[in-house]
Each structure stands twice: as C-alpha cells, then as structure tokens.
Amino acid sequence: MRGRLCEAGPRGRRGAPLGYPAILRGAERRRRHGAASATLVRNKTPQERDTMRLTIERMAYGPDGLAHTEDGKAVFVAGGVVGDVVEARVDSEDASLVRATVESVVEASPHRVEAPCPFVGVCGGCPWGALDRKTQLAAKEDNLRSALMRIGKFTADEVAALVRPIRSTRDAWGYRNKVELAPSVERGRVRLGMHGRDPKQIISVGSCPLFEKKYSRAIKAVAGALGYLGNSRDLSLDRVGVRASRRTGAVEVALWTPTGPFPRAHVARVLEDALAPTGIVRVMTKGEQRARRVSKVELLAGEGSWSEKIADGRMRVSAPSFFQVNTAAAEILIDLVMDALKPEPEDLAIDLYCGAGTFTMPLARRCDFVAAVEAYGPAVRDLRHNIDAANLSNVDIIGGDAVKEFPDQDADVLVVDPPRAGLAAEAVGLIASTSARDVAYVSCDPATLARDLARFRADGTFRVVSATPVDLFPQTFHCETVVHLTRNN
Numbered sequence: 001m002r003g004r005l006c007e008a009g010p011r012g013r014r015g016a017p018l019g020y021p022a023i024l025r026g027a028e029r030r031r032r033h034g035a036a037s038a039t040l041v042r043n044k045t046p047q048e049r050d051t052m053r054l055t056i057e058r059m060a061y062g063p064d065g066l067a068h069t070e071d072g073k074a075v076f077v078a079g080g081v082v083g084d085v086v087e088a089r090v091d092s093e094d095a096s097l098v099r100a101t102v103e104s105v106v107e108a109s110p111h112r113v114e115a116p117c118p119f120v121g122v123c124g125g126c127p128w129g130a131l132d133r134k135t136q137l138a139a140k141e142d143n144l145r146s147a148l149m150r151i152g153k154f155t156a157d158e159v160a161a162l163v164r165p166i167r168s169t170r171d172a173w174g175y176r177n178k179v180e181l182a183p184s185v186e187r188g189r190v191r192l193g194m195h196g197r198d199p200k201q202i203i204s205v206g207s208c209p210l211f212e213k214k215y216s217r218a219i220k221a222v223a224g225a226l227g228y229l230g231n232s233r234d235l236s237l238d239r240v241g242v243r244a245s246r247r248t249g250a251v252e253v254a255l256w257t258p259t260g261p262f263p264r265a266h267v268a269r270v271l272e273d274a275l276a277p278t279g280i281v282r283v284m285t286k287g288e289q290r291a292r293r294v295s296k297v298e299l300l301a302g303e304g305s306w307s308e309k310i311a312d313g314r315m316r317v318s319a320p321s322f323f324q325v326n327t328a329a330a331e332i333l334i335d336l337v338m339d340a341l342k343p344e345p346e347d348l349a350i351d352l353y354c355g356a357g358t359f360t361m362p363l364a365r366r367c368d369f370v371a372a373v374e375a376y377g378p379a380v381r382d383l384r385h386n387i388d389a390a391n392l393s394n395v396d397i398i399g400g401d402a403v404k405e406f407p408d409q410d411a412d413v414l415v416v417d418p419p420r421a422g423l424a425a426e427a428v429g430l431i432a433s434t435s436a437r438d439v440a441y442v443s444c445d446p447a448t449l450a451r452d453l454a455r456f457r458a459d460g461t462f463r464v465v466s467a468t469p470v471d472l473f474p475q476t477f478h479c480e481t482v483v484h485l486t487r488n489n
C-alpha cells in the first residue's frame with residue numbers, strides 16, 4: 001500500500017484496515033468465485049450472512065456504489081466503485097432497497113485507484129477516494145442531472161441545455177483548510193481522531209491527505225498533545241477544529257467544550273509547544289448534547305480568529321462561523337456568481353445567507369450598495385469586521401432569518417447561498433418581488449436545489465439559464481452548484 005499516511009486503526013487480514021475491501025487476483029479470484037460475472041448469486045458465509053455478487057453500475061449521491069439485484073431492487077454498496085464486480089455482505093434489507101458492504105473485489109473497475117490513505121472506506125472523510133478523479137467528476141455531473149430530472153421535473157433536453165461541464169481545481173487532495181477531530185477513549189486512554197463512516201466510530205490517524213498539505217503535521221501534533229493532556233486532566237472536549245491557510249500562514253486550534261472549569265493556561269502551553277498555532281480558542285457551548293448552542297468564544301492564546309486570502313480580499317473567520325473548506329474552489333464559485341450577475345457600479349445587490357462575506361465583499365467592490373442577511377451571530381460579527389477591514393462602507397448588514405428579515409431595499413442582482421436544507425418556501429416569492437434582473441443560487445445539495453428550481457419555475461418570474469457543478473469536495477460525493485436565473489421578459 002503506497003504512502004501510508006494514517007498511523008493507526010483497525011486492521012484486517014493482510015494488514016488492510018477493516019472495511020477496506022481485499023482485491024482478489026487471478027487464480028485466487030477464480031478459485032473463490034469462478035469467472036467474474038455480472039450476475040448476482042447468494043451464498044451463505046461461514047457466519048451465515050448473505051453475500052451477493054454484484055456489478056456496480058454507478059455512484060449514488062452518497063458514499064456508496066449502486067447496483068441492482070436480479071429482481072431489480074437497488075443495492076447501495078459501501079466500498080464499491082463504478083465498474084467493480086464485488087462480493088458484498090448484506091447489512092440490511094427492506095421492501096425497497098438493500099444495503100451491503102464489499103467483502104472482496106472480484107473484478108476491479110478500470111476506474112479504481114489506490115488512494116493515498118489506507119482508511120478510505122473506513123474513515124468518513126473521503127468515501128470516493130478509491131475512484132479516479134475523472135470518474136468522480138462525471139458522477140457528480142450525472143447526480144446533478146438526475147436530481148434536476150427526478151426532483152425538479154426538468155426534461156432530459158432541458159437538463160442537457162442547462163448543465164455546464166463541472167469546474168474543478170488541480171488539487172484533488174490536500175485542499176481542505178479545516179479538519180475536525182473527535183475524542184474517544186480506548187483502553188482507558190484519550191485519543192483524538194476522525195469520524196468513521198459509522199459516525200460512532202473514531203479513527204485514530206496521524207495525518208489526513210485531504211488536509212492542507214503545508215500543515216500535514218498539524219493533526220498528529222494536536223491529537224498527540226490533547227491526548228497526552230486528556231489522560232491526566234478532564235478536558236471535556238466535544239470536538240477540536242483545526243483551520244490552516246497556506247496563503248496567510250494562519251493556523252487555529254478551536255477546542256469545543258461545555259461551559260465550566262478548564263485548564264486554559266496548561267492547554268495553551270502544550271498546544272503552543274506542539275504546533276505553535278497563530279491562535280488557540282475555546283468555543284464554549286451549553287444546552288443538551290444534540291442542541292448545544294455556542295455561548296462564548298474564549299481566547300486562550302494568539303489571535304481570536306483565523307484569516308484567509310480569497311479572491312481579491314482577505315477575510316477573518318471566528319471558529320464557530322462557516323467558511324468554505326476549499327478556498328481555491330470557492331474562488332470558482334465567486335467567479336461564477338459574478339459572471340452570472342455581471343454587477344454594475346450603480347447596482348443594488350442583495351446577498352442572502354451571506355456568512356462572513358464570501359460573496360458580500362466582491363459584490364460591495366463592484367456595486368453601489370449591498371444588503372447582506374445572515375442568521376448566525378458569530379458570522380454577522382465576522383462580516384462586520386471584514387467589511388470594516390476592507391474599508392467598505394456600502395453594506396447594510398442584517399442579522400436575522402433570510403425570510404423574516406428580507407431586505408426592504410430593492411435589488412438589481414441577488415445571490416442566495418443557503419445551507420443544505422435549501423430555501424424556505426416563502427423565499428422564492430420574496431425574491432420574485434424584487435426587480436432583480438439576475439439571481440445566482442449557490443447550492444451544496446442537488447436535491448433541495450432541484451426542489452427550489454421547480455418552485456422558481458412554478459412562480460414564473462425567473463428562468464434557469466445555467467447550472468454549473470463545482471468540485472469543492474474531491475474524494476467525496478458532495479458537489480456545489482452555481483445556478484444562474486434570469487428574469488423572464
């Protein structure tokens with residue numbers, strides 16, 4: 001196995017991490033399975049579990065490959081890559097679908113590659129890491145087309161005309177400016193690792209090839225320092241965020257804990273010795289585990305927020321605020337939004353779900369005035385800071401819900417970038433009530449995007465000009481899309 005970047009973890013036969021399918025070769029394959037075939041067979045394993053031989057037909061919108069049983073039932077196959085013939089163990093089955101996990105690859109797909117991490121398929125970070133990039137990109141385009149047809153009810157001809165080729169950056173690995181580590185206790189010792197495919201499982205890794213290459217040491221240093229400290233003191237860590245920028249040199253460690261006593265000075269000293277980050281903060285939360293709210297961000301050492309250069313500006317982002325995890329690909333989003341809106345110096349703009357200002361700042365540099373709406377307090381404060389630091393005085397920052405606090409001012413151009421849930425149902429009518437000539441919809445979920453585009457179509461004020469997928473998250477099924485809508489005449 002090339003380039004073992006991750007250090008420890010669960011291992012199966014031949015030293016492969018558990019969950020990582022064995023690829024059978026030549027005689028061994030023929031002995032165990034006969035000639036590879038696309039037909040499904042059901043055998044009992046020694047553990048009396050059903051296994052199936054399946055051909056993976058395509059990648060699902062999710063971590064798995066998709067296959068079908070002989071009677072046409074969909075099978076979501078963990079560890080399967082489009083084109084593989086696999087022997088898969090059935091994990092669950094109901095009336096409509098089967099979930100299965102690859103036990104062995106009988107016939108490896110020509111699209112299968114060796115990933116630079118042995119935890120592909122075990123760790124939740126890069127479920128498509130064993131699939132070549134070209135096929136990943138094609139699968140993301142297909143998934144967008146499929147959502148627009150199935151959910152948005154666009155015809156195949158309409159979709160063919162609307163969906164542009166996917167845009168991507170060169171970095172297929174090492175692109176993430178942020179990772180999150182979670183604590184676990186193994187044999188009485190505290191460890192920090194990544195969430196597994198099964199989110200309850202924590203995978204101890206020494207580094208992650210998705211994380212910013214220049215700071216590949218950071219994960220091991222933070223996990224080692226906090227694991228060491230956690231064995232002698234109760235840190236009550238919920239999670240630890242590490243953000244790093246090769247452009248500014250900023251490295252921030254954010255420790256998420258409930259309110260209460262915390263060995264601040266000790267933690268800061270140990271982390272500074274281990275990593276010398278530019279900032280260490282503690283994000284204090286309160287409330288029940290599932291619905292914890294941030295009550296305060298406490299500075300432990302250095303700077304209280306992380307900084308990044310993006311497009312023609314610089315942004316500061318505090319630990320709880322959203323920031324696009326792939327800065328170079330986020331610049332493609334900004335270009336696509338500006339290409340769609342073509343803002344003019346006398347234009348009024350609205351930026352809904354604006355975060356810390358990724359689109360607000362480029363709009364403010366090009367337009368006369370921008371009204372920017374964001375619900376999350378820390379992001380509103382970051383936006384205020386970013387606008388001031390950039391000497392921009394033409395932005396009205398509105399803290400609140402994008403629908404309830406929809407700006408009173410009119411707009412010539414408008415951008416929306418909602419979370420995965422997409423737009424609130426009332427948003428389409430509110431957007432249609434402005435005189436905006438063009439709208440850019442930035443989406444991280446093809447399904448809710450397709451639903452919302454159907455709503456725009458039903459409303460009739462705007463029509464879709466183009467939908468451009470952007471590969472913001474290589475090695476995963478996630479895909480960002482920028483849609484350009486223009487006013488119907």
Ligand SMILES: C[S@@+](CC[C@H](N)C(=O)[O-])C[C@H]1O[C@@H](n2cnc3c(N)ncnc32)[C@H](O)[C@@H]1O
Nearest residue numbers: 322353354355358374375376401402417418419
């Ligand atoms: C996908 S992020 C985009 C942020 C920003 N446009 C960017 O690219 O950095 C979505 C943002 O919407 C905010 N948000 C979530 N629900 C909201 C709501 N109902 N009204 C306004 N903002 C909301 C989140 O806090 C988050 O900052």
